[in-house]
Amino acid sequence: MNATAEHQEHGMSDASYIKIAIILAAITGLEVSTYYVDFGPLFMPALLTMMIVKFVMVVSYFMHLKFDSKIFSFLFYTGLGLALFVYCTALATFKFFVS
Amino acid sequence: MDTVSHVKNSRRRIVATLAGVAGTIALAGCAQNAPQDTFVPKGDNAQKIDTLQKVVFPIAGLVGVLVVALAIYIFIKFRDKGQDIPAQSHGKPTVEIILTIVPALILTVVGVFTFRTIMDLAKTTDTQMVINVTGQQWWWEYDYPAQTDQGITQPIITSGQLVIPVGTNVLLRETSRDVIHSYWIPALNGKKDAVPGRIHLLRLQADKPGIYAGQCTEFCGLSHANMRMEAIALSKEDFAKWVAGQQKGYTSPDEGTKAKEGETVFINQCSRCHQVNGIKDANGKAIISAPDENVYAGAAPNLSHLMSRTTFAGAMFDLVNQKCRDDVWKAKSDEFGAKYLTGVTTDCLNQKNLRAWLRNAPAMKPMYSDPTKLAKTGGKYRGMPNLGLSEDDIDKVVAYLSTLK
Amino acid sequence: MAIIERPGTETTPAVVTPQQTLGAVKRPVETKGWREWLFTVDHKKIGIMYGVVAMAFFIVGGVEALLIRLQLAAPNGHILSADKYNQMFTMHATTMIFLFAMPMAGAFANYFLPLQIGARDVAFPRINALSLWLLVVGGIVLNASWFLGGAADGGWFMYAPNSGPVFSPSHGVDFWVLGLQVAGIASLLGSINLIVTVLNMRAPGMSLMKMPVFTWMILVVQFLLVFSLPVITVALVLLMLQRSYGATFFDVSQGADPLLWQHLFWIFGHPEVYVLILPSFGIISEVLPTFSRKPLFGYPFVVFSGASIGLVGFGVWAHHMFASGLGPVSVAVFSIATMAIAIPTGVKIFNWLLTMWGGKLWYTTAMKFAIGLVILFTIGGLSGVTHSVAPSDTQQTDTYYIVAHFHYVLFGGMVFGLFSGFYYWWPKVFGKMLNEKLGSWNFWLMVIGMNMTFGPMHILGLQGQPRRMYIWTKARGGEGLFNFGFWNMVASIGSFILAIGVLFFLINVVKTARSGKTAPLDPWDARTLEWLTTSPPKPHNFDRIPVVHHLDEFFHRKYEEDSAANTMRKIADGEELVRAEEAAADANIHLPAPSYWPIVLATGVGILGLGIIYGVPIMVVGFAVVLFASFGWVLEPSVAEDIDFAPASNDGNTKEIAPLG
Amino acid sequence: MAETATHTADHSTEHGHETSTGLTNNKLAMWLFLGSECLLFGGLISTYMLYRGRVSSGPHPSRIFDIPFTSVSSFVLLMSSLTMVLAVSSAQRGDDRRTNLWLTVTALLGATFIGGQVYEFTTFIREGLGFSTSLFGSSFYTLTGFHGVHVSVGVIMLLSTMGIIRKGKITGNKAEVVELIGLYWHFVDIVWIIIFTLVYLIPS
Numbered sequence A: 001m002n003a004t005a006e007h008q009e010h011g012m013s014d015a016s017y018i019k020i021a022i023i024l025a026a027i028t029g030l031e032v033s034t035y036y037v038d039f040g041p042l043f044m045p046a047l048l049t050m051m052i053v054k055f056v057m058v059v060s061y062f063m064h065l066k067f068d069s070k071i072f073s074f075l076f077y078t079g080l081g082l083a084l085f086v087y088c089t090a091l092a093t094f095k096f097f098v099s
Numbered sequence B: 001m002d003t004v005s006h007v008k009n010s011r012r013r014i015v016a017t018l019a020g021v022a023g024t025i026a027l028a029g030c031a032q033n034a035p036q037d038t039f040v041p042k043g044d045n046a047q048k049i050d051t052l053q054k055v056v057f058p059i060a061g062l063v064g065v066l067v068v069a070l071a072i073y074i075f076i077k078f079r080d081k082g083q084d085i086p087a088q089s090h091g092k093p094t095v096e097i098i099l100t101i102v103p104a105l106i107l108t109v110v111g112v113f114t115f116r117t118i119m120d121l122a123k124t125t126d127t128q129m130v131i132n133v134t135g136q137q138w139w140w141e142y143d144y145p146a147q148t149d150q151g152i153t154q155p156i157i158t159s160g161q162l163v164i165p166v167g168t169n170v171l172l173r174e175t176s177r178d179v180i181h182s183y184w185i186p187a188l189n190g191k192k193d194a195v196p197g198r199i200h201l202l203r204l205q206a207d208k209p210g211i212y213a214g215q216c217t218e219f220c221g222l223s224h225a226n227m228r229m230e231a232i233a234l235s236k237e238d239f240a241k242w243v244a245g246q247q248k249g250y251t252s253p254d255e256g257t258k259a260k261e262g263e264t265v266f267i268n269q270c271s272r273c274h275q276v277n278g279i280k281d282a283n284g285k286a287i288i289s290a291p292d293e294n295v296y297a298g299a300a301p302n303l304s305h306l307m308s309r310t311t312f313a314g315a316m317f318d319l320v321n322q323k324c325r326d327d328v329w330k331a332k333s334d335e336f337g338a339k340y341l342t343g344v345t346t347d348c349l350n351q352k353n354l355r356a357w358l359r360n361a362p363a364m365k366p367m368y369s370d371p372t373k374l375a376k377t378g379g380k381y382r383g384m385p386n387l388g389l390s391e392d393d394i395d396k397v398v399a400y401l402s403t404l405k
Numbered sequence C: 001m002a003i004i005e006r007p008g009t010e011t012t013p014a015v016v017t018p019q020q021t022l023g024a025v026k027r028p029v030e031t032k033g034w035r036e037w038l039f040t041v042d043h044k045k046i047g048i049m050y051g052v053v054a055m056a057f058f059i060v061g062g063v064e065a066l067l068i069r070l071q072l073a074a075p076n077g078h079i080l081s082a083d084k085y086n087q088m089f090t091m092h093a094t095t096m097i098f099l100f101a102m103p104m105a106g107a108f109a110n111y112f113l114p115l116q117i118g119a120r121d122v123a124f125p126r127i128n129a130l131s132l133w134l135l136v137v138g139g140i141v142l143n144a145s146w147f148l149g150g151a152a153d154g155g156w157f158m159y160a161p162n163s164g165p166v167f168s169p170s171h172g173v174d175f176w177v178l179g180l181q182v183a184g185i186a187s188l189l190g191s192i193n194l195i196v197t198v199l200n201m202r203a204p205g206m207s208l209m210k211m212p213v214f215t216w217m218i219l220v221v222q223f224l225l226v227f228s229l230p231v232i233t234v235a236l237v238l239l240m241l242q243r244s245y246g247a248t249f250f251d252v253s254q255g256a257d258p259l260l261w262q263h264l265f266w267i268f269g270h271p272e273v274y275v276l277i278l279p280s281f282g283i284i285s286e287v288l289p290t291f292s293r294k295p296l297f298g299y300p301f302v303v304f305s306g307a308s309i310g311l312v313g314f315g316v317w318a319h320h321m322f323a324s325g326l327g328p329v330s331v332a333v334f335s336i337a338t339m340a341i342a343i344p345t346g347v348k349i350f351n352w353l354l355t356m357w358g359g360k361l362w363y364t365t366a367m368k369f370a371i372g373l374v375i376l377f378t379i380g381g382l383s384g385v386t387h388s389v390a391p392s393d394t395q396q397t398d399t400y401y402i403v404a405h406f407h408y409v410l411f412g413g414m415v416f417g418l419f420s421g422f423y424y425w426w427p428k429v430f431g432k433m434l435n436e437k438l439g440s441w442n443f444w445l446m447v448i449g450m451n452m453t454f455g456p457m458h459i460l461g462l463q464g465q466p467r468r469m470y471i472w473t474k475a476r477g478g479e480g481l482f483n484f485g486f487w488n489m490v491a492s493i494g495s496f497i498l499a500i501g502v503l504f505f506l507i508n509v510v511k512t513a514r515s516g517k518t519a520p521l522d523p524w525d526a527r528t529l530e531w532l533t534t535s536p537p538k539p540h541n542f543d544r545i546p547v548v549h550h551l552d553e554f555f556h557r558k559y560e561e562d563s564a565a566n567t568m569r570k571i572a573d574g575e576e577l578v579r580a581e582e583a584a585a586d587a588n589i590h591l592p593a594p595s596y597w598p599i600v601l602a603t604g605v606g607i608l609g610l611g612i613i614y615g616v617p618i619m620v621v622g623f624a625v626v627l628f629a630s631f632g633w634v635l636e637p638s639v640a641e642d643i644d645f646a647p648a649s650n651d652g653n654t655k656e657i658a659p660l661g
Numbered sequence D: 001m002a003e004t005a006t007h008t009a010d011h012s013t014e015h016g017h018e019t020s021t022g023l024t025n026n027k028l029a030m031w032l033f034l035g036s037e038c039l040l041f042g043g044l045i046s047t048y049m050l051y052r053g054r055v056s057s058g059p060h061p062s063r064i065f066d067i068p069f070t071s072v073s074s075f076v077l078l079m080s081s082l083t084m085v086l087a088v089s090s091a092q093r094g095d096d097r098r099t100n101l102w103l104t105v106t107a108l109l110g111a112t113f114i115g116g117q118v119y120e121f122t123t124f125i126r127e128g129l130g131f132s133t134s135l136f137g138s139s140f141y142t143l144t145g146f147h148g149v150h151v152s153v154g155v156i157m158l159l160s161t162m163g164i165i166r167k168g169k170i171t172g173n174k175a176e177v178v179e180l181i182g183l184y185w186h187f188v189d190i191v192w193i194i195i196f197t198l199v200y201l202i203p204s
């Protein structure tokens, strides 16, 4: 089985991995800065957005989910989606989101 | 045309008859006067639930009868009579869709009524009286905060029997000192858990004077089965009398009586756990029962007016004998108040059980009350321990307790 | 550890010569006696062992139930102390659910799922063995508590804080947590294994929509497990950390909220009830068509409804908490969501009825049990719908009305489905027919016993008898002939009739083993692939991997449509078909070889767990065993050398391979 | 680790032997496992979120978190994902030397992260936040501890794989082994991405 050829098809070279890592690092820097700089009402949404972006980037590129079989995405995102649904609902019953 | 409708009619009649027969059997098969019957509402809140139930149960029953009847019809009609193997048909989407939509419609209707009832039963704006209810292994404590519009000028603390005025919207504020319990007086409302660290609200309202049985319905350990309660509904006047009785000051028994000796024993043995409001030690200092640090929840029932209630130890035992008990339980609603307010008279007192309790409480009611066996919990136990009183002391204490009217 | 593994197909030879095995320890080559079972990785043997273990625990749980019923037969019972009674119902439920129901479904899934999809084994045979042994370890740990200071006594949902160290100071709850944790790992591994098997190992031509419904339902169940077990794992971990290491998760004095446990438990617990019922739904979805001589009505709808029951099942857990003070909005949402589940379940019931409609119904014992399920489950399901009406449930929750509900769905539903499966597949597994006459006794006694036991509980509950009470009193039992005393007595008598019914099954098994008649290859004129092989199947299942063209492939190889007469014409006989397969057998079939490591690893995990209760030294021993077994496992050759394979026989076909495991 | 027999004894396709989906058993199993882990960590994170402000005694989160320190160790873990993906890519090119190199770096970064966590825990304990001190303490240590255990298991797997590769004992598809460990490793990383934000950066 020719892994290299298959790999190239995804268009992910080592260089692009490094690029992604740099972006991730930059976002992390931004995240940390929210701790010191006052973002006002944007604080929460900004932080959560950055978290999600990092998450999705690692999953899509480093874990190849974007290029791999849809079945993998189905398995993983089903778990993730259920987790979000179930736990957010549970927290909601504790009035976690109203404050 | 005619025959079709005839057939339809007769089918309908068969179904109706079946449903009727099933219903009759179900009803005829029931116990009479079961005190915790969930289909015998005696107050507004339970009534709301009942109205809903009386829609839902027949629907469920009818669906059940239809499905079972259809099934039996199929079992008979299509049994193997030597017919050919049928063609391999794989199903009809239209049938499927109909069979999806019909239940969905039925459930939508049920859902709407359910929703409305849930919201109705969660209302708190019409509250007229508040009572704090605290669950503890394995009895309930009631704490009536002062509320002058109900004639309660000083807080009242009692246990086992919840006393409320009729026709009044009472709001229970439930919590617990140890594990989760659940407060349930079926005739007055559904149940609501008493959870430590949280306060849950439960509406109660009774239409008529009477005694309504209940039971702790969240498993709470060893004696969960023995954690009962009773709600006593009194007419407004009777309730005022009851309040007055509960707020009455303490009178120490006359010197030289057995009861007076009992008071001494009580002060020595019991008052470290049990509060009797107004009791004073030899120096005339008021005794505030410090909760025993060895009892997990730290509290024991307040005995100030023990003889005003007819049960004890989490309503597990009657404080009155069988005859007097029947007298109260079976009283007509207009006589009930007077009978209940009489309290425990000397000839009514259930000496046997009370003595047995004082002699060895853990033998009467399973409790973790052997302090030697609980290393892991830091020696904390629950319930009342065996105090090793002599028979003589027991006589005295009983005499004393009888004065706590 | 089992997930990251050395890759490669573990194809080992028919005969492994010890010199040629790699790894730390020589791999087992023994084929006889007990070793054959302990070290096997054959899904069929593992399936049978699952069945035996589950049946044993069914009897344990059943005897516990009988003791419960003895205690409750009359007011103020004194057969059991309060303490023992509380342990009894806790362990009854735990045993029945985790050690009987789930493993029994596991037995069927293990045995038949590969056969139904035309595979030679599951995807990860060694992990399969590991699952079994972990389950056994978990079961032993759970029940060992009876002899080591008393069993858990907090009820099967073990609500905090009552399950915390202060209120349950004995070790019972520790054993319970540990046993479930281990059994949970077993199930998780098992479910991943089976999902991969279904996704990846189907015979050529078997698309998802050509899979037998049983396989489908098992697939749905495994997904439910994969996504719900981690939640109970979290709950158990929190409880364990609190009990053994002083964490504060459920310590109210620190500000903890006891409802956290309830949420975690029921997020798992509700999907769990569908884990219990769906395998039985799958079984009768095979049995009903077979004995109606018709395909399942609305196959795609049944499949889809199964999947949607699974999905919606994740959104309704709080219906177990209607009285726990969630607040009206949450209650309303969960109440309505719960009602929605009745719809896909209804679809199934109706499709089963319509499968029989127009059929040619053959009332074998298997069929009777399947029909029993349809009716009894409907009754239980409908009482479930009455619970979903939250205000009404606040009256009935924690009463015997709930106990009636879940025994109708669990016993009338799940257990009847499993019994249907026993009678249907017994000839396949053991090559002998269970006696139909004893089967009939078995069935009727169980129907009568079941309704006598659990039917009256509806009345008792609606009239206010709470559950989980070691005694009930006359004072609260009403008057008249039909007071609680009457109905409790009926229920208790019923439970013994039920037990005799089960006894008839056991007698039937023994009798069949001794003198049962040999089963024909296709006794029921069945429809699915597992019948396209000998009974019992050969170690490699199929001599040739079948190519699938139809749903109900086997049936369609036997019959041809006669559209003129609107019927089916027989063109071949099961026996002939199997002989044809044998004639065209594949050469050199390589099966996975047995292994020591699954059972060693499972034992290690058990010891490690006991360390949590009995201290660090034991934990260290356990850890060492786990480590040793893991390396042994990883280093065991995953692919055997060519020379390890037995030489082809003269005719070039090695279909008879040494039954190594 | 698809242990089951191929349909026929065709060894040349020990990996390529066609599965119904064309995907390998191992990778399917890994993704399923990761899907399942979402619910595990979801539960632990929710527990923490519910309890993070509940400090009946002992220090409050805002008082003891050392954001610069944790930022650095988060960065370390993030970069280990890069080195891991480089290892996978080398393995897929069949470049054993680089695979080993990147695996080593990844393991080292992982170990650094663990070291940081151990250091963090000891300071916290010194500052009075014990496991039983408060709900915050219990849920914090449980969540981050669980994550730490996952990282440690990852490190062990990396080291063992290197050992096995070096000894030439891998008979199957080397690249796939590395890829699977990579998936696990990245998952542990994304869990930390969430923990870092929700636990450390959002004040309670």
Ligand code: HEA
Binding pocket: B060, B063, B067, B102, B103, B104, B106, B107, C157, C273, C274, C276, C277, C319, C320, C322, C338, C339, C341, C342, C343, C345, C346, C347, C349, C377, C378, C379, C380, C381, C382, C384, C385, C387, C388, C389, C393, C396, C397, C398, C402, C405, C406, C409, C410, C413, C414
């Ligand atoms: C096999 C297991 C199983 C199954 C399948 C179910 C199925 C259902 N269950 Fe049950 N349940 C349990 C096992 C199960 N349950 C257990 C063990 C408990 C108690 C746990 C404990 O406390 O110890 C419990 C408790 C329980 C409760 C909590 C009660 C309480 O403690 O207060 C509720 C509340 O809503 C409930 C509801 C339902 C519903 C709506 C269904 C539905 O899925 C049922 C759907 C089926 C039908 C409705 C019948 C067929 C449908 C038709 C014929 C269509 C037409 C129907 C209509 C129009 C209504 N169940």
Ligand code: HEA
Binding pocket: C058, C059, C061, C062, C063, C065, C066, C068, C069, C089, C090, C092, C093, C094, C096, C097, C101, C154, C155, C156, C157, C403, C407, C410, C411, C415, C453, C467, C468, C469, C470, C495, C496, C498, C499, C500, C502, C503, C506
């Ligand atoms: C799969 C699940 C399952 C099954 C099959 C059963 C089966 C039975 N259950 Fe169970 N039960 C539960 C799950 C199950 N139960 C659960 C979850 C609870 C809730 C617990 C809790 O509240 O925490 C519960 C609770 C429960 C209670 C309520 C206890 C209480 O609240 O105080 C009762 C009371 O009658 C009961 C009775 C029975 C009986 C009589 C059977 C019978 O069907 C058993 C029949 C089987 C046998 C009898 C075995 C056969 C034995 C032999 C063949 C040997 C012959 C031996 C002799 C004749 C001595 N069960």
Ligand code: CUA
Binding pocket: B135, B136, B137, B138, B180, B181, B182, B216, B217, B218, B219, B220, B221, B224, B225, B227
């Ligand atoms: Cu209190 Cu049960």
Ligand SMILES: [Cu+2]
Binding pocket: C269, C270, C273, C317, C319, C320
């Ligand atoms: Cu449920």
